[in-house]
Amino acid sequence: MPSRAEEIRVAALGLFARLGYEATTMADIGAAVGIRGPSLYKHVASKQDLLAAVMTGTMRELLALHREAVATTDDPAERLRRATEAHVRYHAGHRLEAFVGNREIRSLVPSNRRRVLSLRAEYEKCFRDLVHAGITAGRFHVMSARLASYAILDLGMGVAVWFRADGELTEDIVTWQYGEMALRIVGAT
Incomplete structure (x- = not known):
C-alpha cells in the first residue's frame, strides 16, 4: 500500500x-x-514542492535506470542500445511524468528549475558519453555526439505521447525498434 x-x-x-x-x-x-x-x-510544504519532487524524482529515476542498463557490458553499441531501451521503456510507462516534466518546467521557481535542469543535463551527458565512447572505439560514425544524444533522447520522450499498452505494438517491440534507431543515428558498425 x-x-x-x-x-x-x-x-x-x-x-x-x-x-x-x-x-x-x-x-x-x-x-x-x-x-x-x-x-x-x-x-x-507546498504545491511547488510537489511539482519539484515529481520532476526531480523523474530525473533521478531515469538516471538510475540508465546506470543499471549500462552496468553489465563494455560494448559501446550494446550500452547505447540498453540505455535507449531503458529510456523508451520509462517513457512508455510514465506518460504523465513525461508530460508534466516537459510542460511545467516554466512553473518551477528558479532554484527548483536549476536543480531539474542540472539533472536533465547530467542525463543527456550520460548519453553523450556513450556516443563519445563509441566514436573513440571506432564503432560509431557521427559528427556530433551532442546532436546524436539529443536526437535519441527526443525520440524516446516522444513515446510518451503516442504509445498505448493496448496499441498495435507491444512495449518490447517499441523498445527494441528504438534501440535499433539509436544505433542507426550514431552510424554504428
Missing part, C-alpha cells in the same frame, strides 16, 4: 497533467486523496 506522501504525489501528478500546475490548487490535491486542503500541509 502506498504511503500517504506517495498518494499525494500521484494525485498531484494527475492533476498537474490534467489541469496544469497553475490551475491546480492544494484543495484539489487534498480532495483527490480525501484530505481537507489545510490538513494537506501536514504532509507537504
Whole structure:
C-alpha cells in the first residue's frame, strides 16, 4: 500500500497533467486523496514542492535506470542500445511524468528549475558519453555526439505521447525498434 506522501504525489501528478500546475490548487490535491486542503500541509510544504519532487524524482529515476542498463557490458553499441531501451521503456510507462516534466518546467521557481535542469543535463551527458565512447572505439560514425544524444533522447520522450499498452505494438517491440534507431543515428558498425 502506498504511503500517504506517495498518494499525494500521484494525485498531484494527475492533476498537474490534467489541469496544469497553475490551475491546480492544494484543495484539489487534498480532495483527490480525501484530505481537507489545510490538513494537506501536514504532509507537504507546498504545491511547488510537489511539482519539484515529481520532476526531480523523474530525473533521478531515469538516471538510475540508465546506470543499471549500462552496468553489465563494455560494448559501446550494446550500452547505447540498453540505455535507449531503458529510456523508451520509462517513457512508455510514465506518460504523465513525461508530460508534466516537459510542460511545467516554466512553473518551477528558479532554484527548483536549476536543480531539474542540472539533472536533465547530467542525463543527456550520460548519453553523450556513450556516443563519445563509441566514436573513440571506432564503432560509431557521427559528427556530433551532442546532436546524436539529443536526437535519441527526443525520440524516446516522444513515446510518451503516442504509445498505448493496448496499441498495435507491444512495449518490447517499441523498445527494441528504438534501440535499433539509436544505433542507426550514431552510424554504428
